[in-house]
Amino acid sequence: MPQSRGAFDAAAHFDEASATRYDRRIRSFCPSYDALHYIMAAWFEHLPERAEFLSAGAGTGAEILALGRRFPFWRFTAVDVSRDMSNACRDRVVAAGMADRTACFHGRLQEFRPATPFDAASSIFVSHFIAGWNEKLAYFRAVSSLLKPGGTFVLADLFGDRASREFGSLLEAWLVSYASQGVETRELEKDRAHIDDDIAFASESELLDLLNEAGFDAPIRFYQTFLFGCWAMTKRH
16 A cells, blocks of 8 residues: 655644635535435434434534434534634534534544444545555544444545556546536646645555454445545444
8 A cells, every 4th residue: 555755634734724615625526525425324324313423534524414414313423633624513513503412522533532432433535644554554443442333334535546547547537527617727736736645545455454454344335436435334243
């Protein structure tokens, strides 16, 4: 699994300015972003009516808002290493009337110590920023440690084998799609450099091996848009 050129600093990258424009940009970057949040909910329908849900790397809280509308008695915990993203998430859940059932923790997931384990968790476009096998494994093990046995985990990430012909074709199509949405040339060049420098791509087989080692059973890929993929799985008993 190739390393990125340097350790990606999510807290620095996702500053106040990034948090402000994130919701617009991510929908240009991933044109099926809202659809992902809609269809991922199907994997959680079996959970208790008052489930406890962990959003790892919650960002501005998109999955919390989407799931909160569908499951009105769930309680959520948002964990994010960026203080500005955590603040944006808090503002959005307050505006949505969900402040009484959403807790926010600013810090690394590996440092989070809840009182009780969670029924389910999500990690949406987070771990592709983590370079190195051991570092990715530590992150997935942290998610696993916070779930009840049999708990459901949904992971969405950029993925792929950079050396494959398929990767090159999907990357080119993705960039064409992104550019077609009126992105200025300078911004497009900056984002292409961000992909090259900061995204620690792993192939699907590498991701499945990591998840198995972290304690998850039978990941199922149920979504893909260009190089964005999403898998549902359970924590091993």
